[in-house]
Amino acid sequence: xxxxxxxxxxxxxxxxxxxxxxxxxxxxxxxxxxxxxxxxxxxxxxxxxxxxxxxxxxxxxxxxxxxxxxxxxxxxxxxxxxxxxxxxxxxxxxxxxxxxxxxxxxxxxxxxxxxxxxxxxxxxxxxxxxxxxxxxxxxxxxxxxxxxxxxxxxxxxxxxxxxxxxxxxxxxxxxxxxxxxxxxxxxxxxxxxxx
Amino acid sequence: xxxxxxxxxxxxxxxxxxxxxxxxxxxxxxxxxxxxxxxxxxxxxxxxxxxxxxxxxxxxxxxxxxxxxxxxxxxxxxxxxxxxxxxxxxxxxxxxxxxxxxxxxxxxxxxxxxxxxxxxxxxxxxxxxxxxxxxxxxxxxxxxxxxxxxxxxxxxxxxxxxxxxxxxxxxxxxxxxxxxxxxxxxxxxxxxxxx
Numbered sequence: 571x572x573x574x575x576x577x578x579x580x581x582x583x584x585x586x587x588x589x590x591x592x593x594x595x596x597x598x599x600x601x602x603x604x605x606x607x608x609x610x611x612x613x614x615x616x617x618x619x620x621x622x623x624x625x626x627x628x629x630x631x632x633x634x635x636x637x638x639x640x641x642x643x644x645x646x647x648x649x650x651x652x653x654x655x656x657x658x659x660x661x662x663x664x665x666x667x668x669x670x671x672x673x674x675x676x677x678x679x680x681x682x683x684x685x686x687x688x689x690x691x692x693x694x695x696x697x698x699x700x701x702x703x704x705x706x707x708x709x710x711x712x713x714x715x716x717x718x719x720x721x722x723x724x725x726x727x728x729x730x731x732x733x734x735x736x737x738x739x740x741x742x743x744x745x746x747x748x749x750x751x752x753x754x755x756x757x758x759x760x761x762x763x764x765x
Numbered sequence: 766x767x768x769x770x771x772x773x774x775x776x777x778x779x780x781x782x783x784x785x786x787x788x789x790x791x792x793x794x795x796x797x798x799x800x801x802x803x804x805x806x807x808x809x810x811x812x813x814x815x816x817x818x819x820x821x822x823x824x825x826x827x828x829x830x831x832x833x834x835x836x837x838x839x840x841x842x843x844x845x846x847x848x849x850x851x852x853x854x855x856x857x858x859x860x861x862x863x864x865x866x867x868x869x870x871x872x873x874x875x876x877x878x879x880x881x882x883x884x885x886x887x888x889x890x891x892x893x894x895x896x897x898x899x900x901x902x903x904x905x906x907x908x909x910x911x912x913x914x915x916x917x918x919x920x921x922x923x924x925x926x927x928x929x930x931x932x933x934x935x936x937x938x939x940x941x942x943x944x945x946x947x948x949x950x951x952x953x954x955x956x957x958x959x960x
Contacts (some may be wrong), residue, residue, distance in 0.1 A: 593875060596844065598843060599841075599875075599878040600840060602841060603841060605834075605835070608833065624876070628824035629823035629845075631825040632827040633830075633831040633841060636797075636831040636832060639800075640797055640800070640832065642797075644797060645795055646795040647793065648793060680788060682788075682789065682794075683793060
């Protein structure tokens with residue numbers, strides 16, 4: 571998605587540790603017109619997958635998942651990172667390690683909200699090492715739900731998880747694919763050299 | 766909003782400690798059609814406030830804020846509860862105490878994302894003791910931004926914060942107003958005895 575690449579080049583900030591800060595439009599402050607464009611693109615890419623549920627992880631995936639859910643007319647479910655009084659006694663859960671924040675946590679969803687009849691589109695802002703997405707896959711597997719696609723705003727190709735998912739036959743669509751990044755340069759993967 | 770009251774009566778679960786669990790449609794699993802109805806109602810109620818920014822707090826306010834932002838064409842900003850690499854060195858911050866989870870935390874937004882030209886609609890899923898909303902008010906005050914309204918999905922009137930805000934002249938709109946609740950009963954405040 572050309573728009574996403576342009577937005578990253580214009581507004582993204584590269585921080586130490588391969589962190590790309592996109593808080594100005596994607597994951598703290600949300601440019602609502604741009605979010606609408608993203609959601610339209612995801613809705614187009616996954617239009618034929620019969621999605622019944624858009625699954626993401628709190629917090630920064632929720633806005634994207636909500637916009638996509640509204641476009642697809644599918645309900646939205648977000649996995650929590652902490653047990654609270656709102657999560658039932660025996661939720662589906664999976665361990666996740668965050669390389670960005672160097673912490674381990676669990677992703678959790680109540681058993682009531684995911685079932686074997688669901689066709690799930692997993693959505694998130696970033697895909698790097700794939701830990702969060704793998705955790706969400708695990709929740710779906712536990713519920714017997716079918717993952718019909720994965721939609722990512724920004725993929726860090728150099729971390730490898732995206733290509734691993736593609737090799738496994740997952741229908742993965744990333745709106746921007748970063749092949750490499752350094753303090754002052756971002757190289758995007760082009761469609762024609764992506765496979 | 767009659768629809769919200771019906772939804773609460775049909776799907777809400779009352780847990781010990783005056784906790785109303787609405788995870789099945791509002792804050793973990795999101796009924797997307799219902800979210801659209803809610804957003805339309807908020808957009809109608811605040812149509813004349815010239816909202817430039819919809820402000821909420823992670824995580825459960827984000828879906829509502831996103832839907833409202835899409836209807837109003839206003840950007841969405843969510844305050845974070847933890848400092849991460851995505852929050853700049855000197856963000857606006859305010860202390861908040863959560864009675865539900867019995868914990869203290871800070872709400873934070875980067876200075877770049879809130880300014881004195883913003884007309885802010887604060888949105889959240891619940892209003893009880895008003896701690897979170899007061900924290901968001903404080904962030905706006907620090908930024909010199911004007912709060913033009915507060916939109917709440919479910920107000921627990923018996924906690925008192927809503928009436929205090931109304932007495933201060935805040936344009937507060939709650940889609941459902943719970944006057945009292947017990948293990949097996951919920952009493953809603955009716956418009957005609959609300960002021």
